[in-house]
Amino acid sequence: xxxxxDIRKAYHQGQHNELWALNGIDLAIEANKVTALSGPSxxxxxxxxxxxxxxxxxxxxxxxxxxxxxxGLPERFLTDIRRKTFGFVFQQFNLIAGLSARxxxxxPAYPLGGDWRVLHERADALLDSLKLGQRRHARxxxxxxxxxxxxxxxxxxxxxxxxxxxxxxxxxxxxxxxxEFMAIxxxxxxxxxxxxxxxxxxxxxxxxxxxxxxxxxxxxxVEGGR
Amino acid sequence: MKTxxxxxxxxxxxxxxxxARRKLxxxxxxxxYTVIVFLLASVMLYTHALRHEAAQVLKNSPEVIVQRxxxxxxxxxxxxxxEKLGRIRGVQNKEGRLWGYFYDNVVSANYTLMxxxxxxxxxxxxxxxxxxxxxxxxxxxxxxxxxxxxxxSYTGKLFVFTVAAVLPHEAELVSADLLLLSExxxxxxxxxxxxxxxxxxxxxxxxxxxxxxxxKISETLPDARIILREEVLRTYESIFxxxxxxxxxxLSGSILAFTIFAWEKASGLSAxxxxxxxxxxxxxxxxxxxxxxxxxxxxxxxxTAFLLGYVVAYFHVFHFSAALFEPVLKGWSVLYPRxxxxxxxxxxQIATLFFFTVFPYTVATIVPIWRAAxxxxxxxxxx
Numbered sequence: 363x364x365x366x367x368d369i370r371k372a373y374h375q376g377q378h379n380e381l382w383a384l385n386g387i388d389l390a391i392e393a394n395k396v397t398a399l400s401g402p403s404x405x406x407x408x409x410x411x412x413x414x415x416x417x418x419x420x421x422x423x424x425x426x427x428x429x430x431x432x433x434g435l436p437e438r439f440l441t442d443i444r445r446k447t448f449g450f451v452f453q454q455f456n457l458i459a460g461l462s463a464r465x466x467x468x469x470p471a472y473p474l475g476g477d478w479r480v481l482h483e484r485a486d487a488l489l490d491s492l493k494l495g496q497r498r499h500a501r502x503x504x505x506x507x508x509x510x511x512x513x514x515x516x517x518x519x520x521x522x523x524x525x526x527x528x529x530x531x532x533x534x535x536x537x538x539x540x541x542e543f544m545a546i547x548x549x550x551x552x553x554x555x556x557x558x559x560x561x562x563x564x565x566x567x568x569x570x571x572x573x574x575x576x577x578x579x580x581x582x583x584v585e586g587g588r
Numbered sequence: 589m590k591t592x593x594x595x596x597x598x599x600x601x602x603x604x605x606x607x608a609r610r611k612l613x614x615x616x617x618x619x620x621y622t623v624i625v626f627l628l629a630s631v632m633l634y635t636h637a638l639r640h641e642a643a644q645v646l647k648n649s650p651e652v653i654v655q656r657x658x659x660x661x662x663x664x665x666x667x668x669x670x671e672k673l674g675r676i677r678g679v680q681n682k683e684g685r686l687w688g689y690f691y692d693n694v695v696s697a698n699y700t701l702m703x704x705x706x707x708x709x710x711x712x713x714x715x716x717x718x719x720x721x722x723x724x725x726x727x728x729x730x731x732x733x734x735x736x737x738x739x740x741s742y743t744g745k746l747f748v749f750t751v752a753a754v755l756p757h758e759a760e761l762v763s764a765d766l767l768l769l770s771e772x773x774x775x776x777x778x779x780x781x782x783x784x785x786x787x788x789x790x791x792x793x794x795x796x797x798x799x800x801x802x803x804k805i806s807e808t809l810p811d812a813r814i815i816l817r818e819e820v821l822r823t824y825e826s827i828f829x830x831x832x833x834x835x836x837x838x839l840s841g842s843i844l845a846f847t848i849f850a851w852e853k854a855s856g857l858s859a860x861x862x863x864x865x866x867x868x869x870x871x872x873x874x875x876x877x878x879x880x881x882x883x884x885x886x887x888x889x890x891x892t893a894f895l896l897g898y899v900v901a902y903f904h905v906f907h908f909s910a911a912l913f914e915p916v917l918k919g920w921s922v923l924y925p926r927x928x929x930x931x932x933x934x935x936x937q938i939a940t941l942f943f944f945t946v947f948p949y950t951v952a953t954i955v956p957i958w959r960a961a962x963x964x965x966x967x968x969x970x971x
Contacts, residue, residue: 417870417966438874444965445872456867459860460609465602469868472602473877475595517871 363393363556364414364525369423371409371581383409385581387423392574393524396547396557400567401578407560408529410578414558415527416444445470449518451528455510457502457517463489463509464498467516474521481520488516492546508539515546526550528559532566540565547571596884599877603884617850618893624846625897625945626904627839632937633901634910635832637929642824646817650683650789651798653815654805662813667783672808673790678801680793684785686774690739690767695728701767703774716770719749724764726754741777749773835913850949857956865957869965878961879954886953890946897945898938906931 371384384406391397391414399407412418413425416432419440425433432443449470457466467485489498492512497505502513511531518526532540540563547557548571561567567575577584607614654673656663665684673682686703699722704714714720721731731737731751738748755763775782792801802814865878904910906929 412966418964441869441872441874441965450871452870456870458864458867461605465605468598469602470871470873472598473595473873475591475593475598478594478597481598521872 363428364391364558365424365426366390366410366414367424367426369410369413369420369425371406371413371418372421375421383581384413384420387578387581387583389576389583391556391558393556394551394554395573396551396559396571398567398572398575399558399560399578400562400575401584402562404580405578406581407578409581411527411529411558411560415448415450415525416440445474445521447524449521449523449526451511451514451518451526451531453530453533455514455534457510457513459503460501462499463494463502463505463513463516466502466513467520469520470517471520485516485520488519489513492516507534508542511535511539511543512546519550523555525556525558528557530560530563532561532563537565544569544571596880599881600884600888603881603888606881607885607888614889618889618896620846621850621890621893621945621949622897622900624843625894625941626901628836628843628945629898629901629941630904630910631832631835631839631913632941633905633933634913634929635828636934636937637905637932639825639828640932641929642828643821646821646824649817649820651792651795651817652790652802652805654788654790654809655786655813655815656809656811657813658811664780665785665788669809669812670785670788673788673805676801676804676808678792678794678797678804679790681791683789685787685789686771686780687786688774688778692739697728697765699725699765699767701769701774701777703771704768714752714768714770714773716772717748717750718752718770719773720753720755720768721751722755722763722766723757723760725767726751739777741779743779747773747777847948851952857960862960865960866963866965866967869961869963870967875961879957882953882957882961883950886950887946890949894942894946898941902931902933905929 366387366389369384369387369389370382373381373383387406387410389410399410401407409418413420417440419435420433423433424431427443427447432440435443458469461469464482464485467488468481471481471484486495486498489495492515494509494512494516497509502510505513511534515526518528531543535543544566547559550557551571559566566572654665654669656665656669670682670684673679683705688701690699690701691697692699719737721729721737726732729737731754733751733753735751736748737751738746740746749769755766755768769777774780790801790805792798798816798818802816805812805814868878868881869875904912909929
């Protein structure tokens with residue numbers, strides 16, 4: 363479904379602090395599977411995730427979504443693909459403080475201009491399915507870590523994306539909440555979503571929910587994945 | 589189109605909930621903003637309405653007034669002048685007028701005394717021994733029709749008059765301090781002999797010819813001072829402009845303070861706001877969506893302030909007689925007229941006020957956001 367060919371990514375290119383985060387990645391990610399990108403800090407996991415999720419463009423190489431080469435598209439088109447195809451769950455959850463759980467969930471749908479009532483119903487249904495129905499009007503900063511993450515998951519799903527991208531999803535969760543997250547992941551997989559995540563948490567990479575683990579180090583893929 | 593409307597609705601909804609997060613700060617801003625618009629709009633509405641009122645009043649005033657000057661001072665018109673003016677071609681009507689000022693010790697106020705022609709005030713001829721008084725005089729002296737009032741003239745003689753009527757409240761702007769008496773009483777009170785007048789009012793057949801006729805009058809009567817209605821109008825205009833200017837200068841300090849405050853508030857982007865813009869971009873908002881949202885924010889705050897300020901100013905001016913600025917804008921007097929201005933709203937004035945209040949704020953909101961909104965969406969992931 364997603365194919366990366368000889369992907370290289372540099373930050374501050376041409377400057378004294380030039381950094382090559384990715385050095386020639388070739389990778390194919392299958393649809394309807396859970397793929398984990400694993401590796402130590404600075405290995406390039408998150409950078410790879412941003413390229414897959416159309417948040418940034420590679421310095422060189424090709425990113426294909428289905429049959430379409432998306433690596434050279436201008437920002438407007440990338441944004442369009444991003445909001446229709448991908449849902450994001452960030453490490454720090456990145457919720458907007460002061461807004462209710464439901465308002466946060468609906469945020470990615472605002473620029474699409476869909477029917478107002480339908481959007482509210484969808485947000486409520488998602489919050490219900492994640493056992494947050496009672497907390498929909500609560501401000502997100504009043505929620506616990508686990509609840510905040512579930513709001514972030516609901517937000518990632520509001521535009522019904524094919525692919526869910528999660529960056530270090532269990533980094534801020536205890537074991538019980540991490541297991542809860544993996545259970546949610548499994549149900550998403552059963553719904554037919556493609557899931558790509560980064561993690562170096564054994565609870566994630568060793569979980570049976572994860573179909574494939576890709577190891578990275580210093581911007582290269584390394585042997586030893588499964 | 590439907591999608592566009594739904595999108596704007598969603599953006600406005602988000603903007604409102606976003607503004608509600610900093611309720612106190614935003615309400616404070618809205619309040620100060622509203623007060624500024626209110627002050628500016630009050631001054632503009634008030635002076636505009638006064639100018640309009642003055643123009644309406646002067647519309648019915650004579651086109652030409654002729655006064656006589658002696659040693660550079662206004663003097664009485666002697667007998668014979670009226671006839672001489674009547675012979676000038678183009679003069680349609682001529683009327684000798686009697687008027688003067690009288691200081692009343694009781695209320696420490698100056699009155700204007702006139703012996704009007706019957707059609708001038710709608711009361712017919714004022715009978716000898718009676719007097720028609722302005723509403724402010726009636727208020728100050730506690731008079732109603734039928735009461736007696738006495739004045740000691742400049743020569744020391746006592747005159748007693750019966751109040752025949754009080755001039756209507758609607759005419760108060762021009763008649764607050766007015767006393768109308770019969771010609772005989774007027775001449776007796778000020779000891780002005782028959783045939784003498786204070787000035788002469790002329791109307792001309794062709795308004796285009798006013799200046800030519802004025803030229804002919806100064807040839808016929810070299811000691812005459814000629815006052816044209818258009819000059820009076822111009823003088824009023826500049827007096828109101830001057831007063832408006834004074835108030836605006838006084839206000840300029842607070843306006844400047846607000847401008848700095850608003851610019852600071854609108855243009856300064858906190859780290860939290862920058863982070864939020866990053867999040868919005870990461871979850872699929874385009875740069876344009878972020879800008880539109882902020883545009884709505886600026887527009888909602890400034891438009892609300894503008895509408896509130898303008899409506900409150902309207903009531904302040906037209907229902908509460910601009911109580912805040914009355915002394916400065918109306919001029920100095922002991923007998924202040926009590927009057928309600930006829931609401932006059934000038935579209936150009938609204939547009940000017942709108943442009944100078946709503947537009948700068950909205951722009952100040954947009955500019956810094958533009959810089960933040962063009963950051964890469966992956967900044968959130970990296971941060």
